[in-house]
Amino acid sequence: TQLLEQSPQFLSIQEGENLTVYCNSSSVFSSLQWYRQEPGEGPVLLVTVVTGGEVKKLKRLTFQFGDARKDSSLHITAAQPGDTGLYLCAGDWSGNTPLVFGKGTRLSVIA
Amino acid sequence: DTGVSQDPRHKITKRGQNVTFRCDPISEHNRLYWYRQTLGQGPEFLTYFQNEAQLEKSRLLSDRFSAERPKGSFSTLEIQRTEQGDSAMYLCASSPWGTSGRSGEQFFGPGTRLTVL
DSSP states (O other), X not given: OOOOEEEOSEEEEETXXXXXXEEEXXXXXXXXXXXXXXXXXXXXXXXXXXXXXXXXXXXXEEEEEOTTSSEEEEEESSOOGGGOEEEEEEEESSSSSOOEEOOOEEEEEEO | OOXXXXXXXXXXXXXXXXXXXXXXXXXXXXXXXXXXXXXXXXXXXXXXXXTTEEXXXXXXXXXXXXXXXXXXXXXXXXXXSOOGGGOEEEEEEEEOTTSTTOTTOOEEXXXXXXXXX
């Protein structure tokens, strides 16, 4: 079974702080997606990374894909209460397999 | 809004009853996926279709679970003889497999929250 581990599991920070969450596997990804999910809703796709070493930015969010394509990180600058939610990473190992999700990082940004 | 839709959003049923959920994918997407998500966990893959063909169903949780996509458009997920352990969020996603070079991306619906009493 291919596992995706996310850390930390929970994170509570003050508005304006920076944070980084991680997604790791022992296997090489074909692609990796980051999603954000709010309570009672489905996950919303934030970004897809495909190339080792790739960095993508989405406003205050910076996504990095490891050189070996086994890990990824999400960095949020100057967090806001609207960033609160469950951040999920999902990996696709062969390009033709269903996504495998991590358990997520539950972020709470306090005003 | 032409996103993925699911119906119903919430379902409360008694143990032993059958339930059926519907998913309408994004119209041009040929792949459709079903996931289950329990509290504190990420989505767990159940099954998926490419057009009307069900390509993987070994991950369905038991023989009480079945899914169809008869015309390659909407899909239904049925749970027979529900048990309390079936209580969860059931998510549907679709993707444009084989087009635009971004086949790994999946777009999720809002989910159906099932509560089995």
